[in-house]
Amino acid sequence: MGSRERWLVWWQARQASRVMLVVPVVLVVVITVVDVSAPADVHLGPALVIAPALMASFAGPRMTGLIAALALAAQLVIAVFHGGLSTANHIVQLVTLVVLSVLAVSFCLARERRGAQLAQVRSVAEAAQHVLLWPLPQQLGPLKVACLYLAAEDEAQIGGDLYAATRTEGGVRVLMGDVRGKGLSAIGEAAVLVGAFRESAHQRATLPELAAALEESVTRYLADFEPAEEAGERFATALLLEVPDHDHVARMTSCGHPPPLLISRGRAVTVPSLHPAIPLGISGSGPADYTVEAFSFEPGDTLLVYTDGFIEARDTDGRFFPLVERAACWADCAPEVLVHDLRRDLLAHVGGRLTDDAALIALHREPAPRPRRRTRLLHASGLPHRPDGP
Numbered sequence: 550m551g552s553r554e555r556w557l558v559w560w561q562a563r564q565a566s567r568v569m570l571v572v573p574v575v576l577v578v579v580i581t582v583v584d585v586s587a588p589a590d591v592h593l594g595p596a597l598v599i600a601p602a603l604m605a606s607f608a609g610p611r612m613t614g615l616i617a618a619l620a621l622a623a624q625l626v627i628a629v630f631h632g633g634l635s636t637a638n639h640i641v642q643l644v645t646l647v648v649l650s651v652l653a654v655s656f657c658l659a660r661e662r663r664g665a666q667l668a669q670v671r672s673v674a675e676a677a678q679h680v681l682l683w684p685l686p687q688q689l690g691p692l693k694v695a696c697l698y699l700a701a702e703d704e705a706q707i708g709g710d711l712y713a714a715t716r717t718e719g720g721v722r723v724l725m726g727d728v729r730g731k732g733l734s735a736i737g738e739a740a741v742l743v744g745a746f747r748e749s750a751h752q753r754a755t756l757p758e759l760a761a762a763l764e765e766s767v768t769r770y771l772a773d774f775e776p777a778e779e780a781g782e783r784f785a786t787a788l789l790l791e792v793p794d795h796d797h798v799a800r801m802t803s804c805g806h807p808p809p810l811l812i813s814r815g816r817a818v819t820v821p822s823l824h825p826a827i828p829l830g831i832s833g834s835g836p837a838d839y840t841v842e843a844f845s846f847e848p849g850d851t852l853l854v855y856t857d858g859f860i861e862a863r864d865t866d867g868r869f870f871p872l873v874e875r876a877a878c879w880a881d882c883a884p885e886v887l888v889h890d891l892r893r894d895l896l897a898h899v900g901g902r903l904t905d906d907a908a909l910i911a912l913h914r915e916p917a918p919r920p921r922r923r924t925r926l927l928h929a930s931g932l933p934h935r936p937d938g939p
Contacts (some may be wrong), residue, residue: 709735856909
């Protein structure tokens with residue numbers, strides 16, 4: 550959003566707040582004029598409480614207090630014109646209006662305090678997300694990258710789903726994982742897994758060795774922190790990917806994780822793992838327990854890795870989100886557009902509220918750059934090629 554668009558949004562919000570402020574003021578004036586003009590047996594003064602109550606629904610305590618004071622002044626004017634301030638009816642109305650106005654202002658104060666607390670929680674959650682899930686660069690070697698994380702818990706930005714990607718010698722390695730459970734309770738294990746990947750991805754020569762290192766880290770963590778009542782029930786699925794810079798293939802090792810989705814030539818197909826290993830944290834597996842599977846990943850192709858929050862999301866009729874079909878609809882889009890559209894489709898499918906965390910990474914292998922026309926013409930003519938410049 551540009552500066553002009555942001556200014557327009559701010560101006561529209563400011564104008565809307567001004568319009569909303571006018572409504573309670575007009576309401577007080579109308580009630581006062583009608584009550585003063587009406588016969589003595591008609592009492593509209595109690596309706597003045599609507600003004601501060603309405604103001605409290607969208608304004609802060611100061612503006613609500615001002616409208617409450619205006620309503621009290623109007624009640625005094627009505628009392629002067631209808632028997633004076635000493636009548637029991639007007640005294641009761643004034644006391645009632647004061648009490649209800651104090652309650653309205655108190656409500657605004659409590660709402661502002663809660664709003665400040667929620668803002669602080671969001672700030673902490675955002676900081677924790679940046680520590681645990683570093684923002685992925687838009688370019689990793691020959692790959693254009695876009696990612697998405699949707700937390701199921703309200704006010705949370707992180708949970709049990711995790712991802713990481715890093716450049717290694719001659720390629721890119723990617724981790725997509727899902728810790729059992731969701732929300733804040735799964736953050737500890739997710740942090741251990743991401744930290745172990747960032748360290749081991751540069752030290753382990755093969756994906757099975759990397760998977761074994763992650764298994765060792767998760768096992769140690771569970772031995773120290775797994776609750777006794779959940780013994781043997783905590784684990785994490787993971788998918789490890791390796792994309793060489795110059796070979797048009799991708800290699801994967803699956804630890805019980807959903808298979809990736811390959812978008813190629815306008816079609817989206819699942820790349821199943823023929824020999825998946827069990828999830829991390831269950832058996833203490835070694836490198837020999839993991840296999841590497843390779844598949845074609847040509848220039849122009851896009852690879853989607855995701856967690857089960859995408860494929861197990863249901864609509865009101867219990868139907869799963871059709872990730873393959875929806876991804877095929879956006880097959881020709883750039884990764885960031887593809888991720889944005891899938892996010893919109895997923896939230897529309899579930900009615901705006903997820904029951905499980907969901908994460909997704911789109912990896913697009915860019916076509917090799919074409920040689921410049923001048924260079925091709927020089928080679929065709931047999932003339933020696935001299936670099937541009939003086």
